[in-house]
Amino acid sequence: MTADPEHPVVHGELAELRRRLDVAYARVEGGLALLTHRTEETAKEIDELSTRLVTLEHARWPLPSLAAITAVGALVVTIWQAFGR
DSSP states (O other): OOOOTTHHHHHHHHHHHHHHHHHHHHHHHHHHHHHHHHHHHHHHHHHHHHHHHHHHHHHSOOHHHHHHHHHHHHHHHHHHHHHHO
16 A cells, blocks of 8 residues: 555544634624624513503593594683673
8 A cells, every 4th residue: 555645634634624613613603692682682672662652642642532632621710701792
């Protein structure tokens, strides 16, 4: 058997490919972890905003009721002015 002079080069190239694969895998894992974290944070923010929106909706003025009261008040004032003279 004769020794292949390229044999050590193949081992070196395999080691380099394995290192690159490990680096790429770590990069993908890091990206996935970051996306998972951002998704969780976004879900928390959406829940907080939803809670704030519900609170604001319950605390708002009942505008249709105020409009009806104002209209009745204007009608009373108009009738009072018409018959008061």
